[in-house]
Amino acid sequence: MHTPDSLPLLGITMGDPGGVGPEVCARALADPDVYRICRPLIIGDAAIMTNAVAFSHLDLAINGCSAVTDGRFAWQTIDVLDLANLPLAELRHKTDTAAQGRASFQYIKRAIDLALAGEIDGTVTAPISKAAINLAGFHYSGHTEIYGELTETTDYxxxxxxxxxxxxxxxxxxxxxxxxxxxxxxxxxxxxxxxxxxxxxxxxxxxxxxxxxxxxxxxxxxxxxxxxxxxxxxxxxxxxxxxxxxxxxxxxxxxxxxxxxxxxxxxxxxxxxxxxxxxKLVGFHYDEKTDSWDQMAGVNVTIGLPIIRTSVDHGTAYDRAGDGRANPQSMIEAIRLAARLAA
CATH class of the missing domain: 3.40.718.10 (Isopropylmalate Dehydrogenase)
Known part of the structure; x- marks a missing residue:
């Protein structure tokens, strides 16, 4: 399935590598319907995404890109703008580390820069760890505040x-x-x-x-x-x-x-x-019998910015990171809403 060039091009940040971000990105892009509404580009580390695809048992290829124009935007191939920020040997699931915090901040910064430059039509963010980015020296209380400062926006x-x-x-x-x-x-x-x-x-x-x-x-x-x-x-x-x-x-x-x-x-x-x-009472549902979230609906939108930013409405979920059982529902909904706003 090849995506028409007229569809909005969305930059999707991978989130903290040690959380469920890479997995929910991979699982979301395993859905062929996503490619009917947008051209998705993961902004992160190709090696980390390859690892997420493997432990999630998904039949997907990774296309490492050095520029936005390298994307193929075809279902069953995940295009990753590879920043090569975190070697796979340094990946620590379920753990806050400065290296992972630094990498996740750089994914966000690149996405914002690309959106401000008009190279992508909108941004979607996977969850980050506030503790990890602060360990890395980036003293923000969350995504919203990062976007506000880096886009020089005061009213958001x-x-x-x-x-x-x-x-x-x-x-x-x-x-x-x-x-x-x-x-x-x-x-x-x-x-x-x-x-x-x-x-x-x-x-x-x-x-x-x-x-x-x-x-x-x-x-x-x-x-x-x-x-x-x-x-x-x-x-x-x-x-x-x-x-x-x-x-x-x-x-x-x-x-x-x-x-x-x-x-x-x-x-x-x-x-x-x-x-x-x-x-979250409306959107989330936990099933004690299966020890899983069978519903994780809802999208976080930063309004008032000069660019589009939507996000999952959940955190890094360290308790299940790397286990291959993360729910991609919120990420899929975030992509859908970003595509709608961009269109």
Missing amino acids: AMMLADGRFRVTHVSTHVSLREACDRVKKERVLRVIELTAATLHQLGIEQPRIAVAGLNPHCGEGGLFGTEDDREIAPAVTAAVAEGIAAEGPLPADTVFSKMQGGLYDSVVVMYHDQGHIPA
């Missing part, structure tokens, strides 16, 4: 999407104390605006956006905190004045059920766990 946000279930975060990888301090009118308004723009890009002509409160019962008129009345409500009023169909602040204990019922197209949440917990 994290959206988690699983079908019609979408949440966008005012803050992400900071302490809960700092997250409360970051709930300011200007930031809340900007995240509402970015959410509306992304929903338009996804083809939703008149998106309906709910804005979650920070405090229980949205502060109950100041009894449980004043941020909802002082910062969030004015941001929603300003968004409505711009023509955005926003509503809030709304109690976080019911707003996600309302979105699931079709009342809203997205919820703007105030901090990491307020959005991640419901998103």
Whole structure:
């Protein structure tokens, strides 16, 4: 199966070599449907990908590339832009190492550089270890922050999407104390605006956006905190004045059920766990009998960037890395969404 040149060309970073990233990349590209929607190019190490294909028992060839133009983009052959950053002898599954952190950071940097240069149409990222990249001297709290700095973008946000279930975060990888301090009118308004723009890009002509409160019962008129009345409500009023169909602040204990019922197209949440917990409850399913995740749905999207970035909505999963049993569902969905945004 050869892929038409008109399909979007996506750079897919391999993630931390010691995690499940290489395996979920390999398993995703074993799906022929992926090649019907895009031209996928793994950015990483050809030797590590060859190893992942082998222990996953996949009948796939590896085409090591020195440039984007070397890609064949044909099913059953995985094109790898080979940075040769980590010799196979240094691979340590289930372990944080500086070498693996350095390699995973370089994959991301190359993908961003290629996207900014227009050589690829979008980027998709496999999971990295925050501990490993910090061991390597790259002091970031996650992918989102790396993309923000390397694209010189100040107004960006994290959206988690699983079908019609979408949440966008005012803050992400900071302490809960700092997250409360970051709930300011200007930031809340900007995240509402970015959410509306992304929903338009996804083809939703008149998106309906709910804005979650920070405090229980949205502060109950100041009894449980004043941020909802002082910062969030004015941001929603300003968004409505711009023509955005926003509503809030709304109690976080019911707003996600309302979105699931079709009342809203997205919820703007105030901090990491307020959005991640419901998103993963909806998208993930663990089966105790098989000791496996039989469902790992959901995509992480960084919105507000000058380039497209989607990602799996799970971590390195060291507990099963290298075992040949990782679930590629989230990676396949991330590729699909990136292709949709690029197209």
